[in-house]
Amino acid sequence: MAGESDWQHALLRDLGTDAPSRPVLEQSAGATGPESAAPAPPPDHEPAAPAAPPVPRQSHSANLPGPVPQSVPAIDPRLLIALGGPQHGDSLTRRAGAGLRRLASSSGQEVAEQTRLAREVQQPVTTGRVIAVTSIRGGVGKSTVSALLGRTFNHYRHDPVLALEADAALGSLPTRLGAEAVRWSCADIAQILTPAMQLTDVTGYLVPVADGGWLLPASHGRVGAPLDMRTYRTVTLALRRYFGVTVVDCESLPGEVARTAMDTAHVRIVVAPMTAEGVHATRQVLDWLAQLPHAALETTVVVLNTQSADASLDPEVAAGHLRLPGVPVVQLPYDRHLAQGGPIHTDRLSRGAREAAVQLAAEAMRRAVSVR
Template sequence: MPVPAVDPTLVPAHRRSRTGDSLVRRTRRSLRQLLLSSASRDVAEATRIAQVLQQPVTTGRQIAVTSIRGGAGKTTVAALLNLTYAHYRQDPVLVLEADPALGTLPIRLAAPAVRWTCSDLAEVISPSMQFAEVTGYLVQVEDGGWLLPGSQGQVGTRLELPSYRAVMMALRRFFGITVVDCETLPNSLARTALAAAHARVLVAPATMEGVASTRAVLEWMADVPRPRLLPGTVVALTMSSPDMTIDAAAASAYLSAVGVRVVTIPYDRHLAAGGPIRTAALGHETRMAAGHLGAELLNLALRKPR
């Protein structure tokens, strides 16, 4: 029985969110575009990102997204990656919620209802299934891609490791890229997903404590002998407020000193408002950052076949 992703009685409480860019920011960008050199650089970078994101994939690539604590923006980053890959790629893209404890991914991706979960699919999946059969258990995302939720919004839902592994192995042949929204570290399922993924995102809130804790996790990852986790990891530094007191460039330098790439996801009014993410409403810098992050991850995911 399908369950609405959001209680219908709550829907009227959600106001229409503003666009990611304020009027001032849009005006400044328009003025910059009047300078041909600035405009040409923007076009060149956008073209480069698009070419990377459209690289052919021979076997399914898995990208795991996790964080050290809740509220870092992990699910938002997973949703942004799904929308980015789905926009640029011709092959099917899947985002899987491996965080069943009241996960919010269906809300962020505007899923009208949730019927099947990852645990449910694990009970019926079989090697003989065809793509059309598999998608009958998934939610088609309006802005692109497919979604497999982790729960139906119920407290106490669990996703066991055997179920997760069975689903990931079965779905790999159908989707060029699968983005996995993991539980926070050091949960065992998150560690398993990180080890099995072809590339990883560690989401760090742009706060002193968030950056310090993320650095500690990166140093731990550097000490893991097999599989080697750090070389395939990118940090997404998320700015959740326009009044962040940390210097993003200094924080990025501090984290990248461990040997990882850092991509800053700027403050975006549309993302900060919560609710469904609409690609058209995202700020220009946010779309570019999501594209940059997606390109970095795909390059890492294609570097070494598993």
């Protein structure tokens, strides 16, 4: 355990700090009972937008065969204006009802469950863990789930967390994480990384996320060439030594990079839409994972994502169809804020979405630390 702590503290010292900066971890470290160890709620106000990416301490961009990429907006500013203000995930009526139910019921059991999940998410790791998120097709919420995971890990953990986008064609991870601009892509970083680089050198090429993590986009803010398998392997193998957790937003199956990521990641997360055809296709993915040479199903989690308030499919029947031995199914309920499709503000998420995100992060970390 001492080795794990030294590894994490060494990374923090590389960033210029010797102690965790997140209040929830400091609170948990000094807790004497379940109630005091409960996770801190998300901040009441979304943090200010991140500043421009820092200049790398050393220049490694000379390794690029072409010109240094320019910073471009992650999303057209006109679309952000059209999006308007972020909605709350729950309606006012639902929020008021939930508040009354909390007042009328005992909170002891709820606090104990929150504490258990928080400890699962905060489990130490000796080497960086890679969590790959994919789906059978695009548009079912894999980038949303990746962003929720990245924000959850950043909230609870004190080691560096990276959100890596591996879908150069249809990925929307920079938008979901609130990035104002993107510059360096996976392909660019693959040509720059060297074993001599320190964490501060690497983060100079990444996009800082408002809640403290980092983002590596797959493209320069537009549809680009597909990310090839060799580049993906180079980037993930090089970066995992700097970050405690790397969440990879993969392309959809059966893409080459998606298959590679699912085969090599410590944990696999498959996002299924709450539709009959989506659940059926996702079950086929699980059957494929069961045929891999290693025990892939043991490190797989399914997210059943409800994207419409009018979804008619019975969630329990759908979850039962996907729940294979050793494969948990986490249900992500409909959330008006997530349905907007813009930057995710944690203080605007519904209670159900927040709880599902923590449960998913706990299920993923439980499996990640069991992999040798």
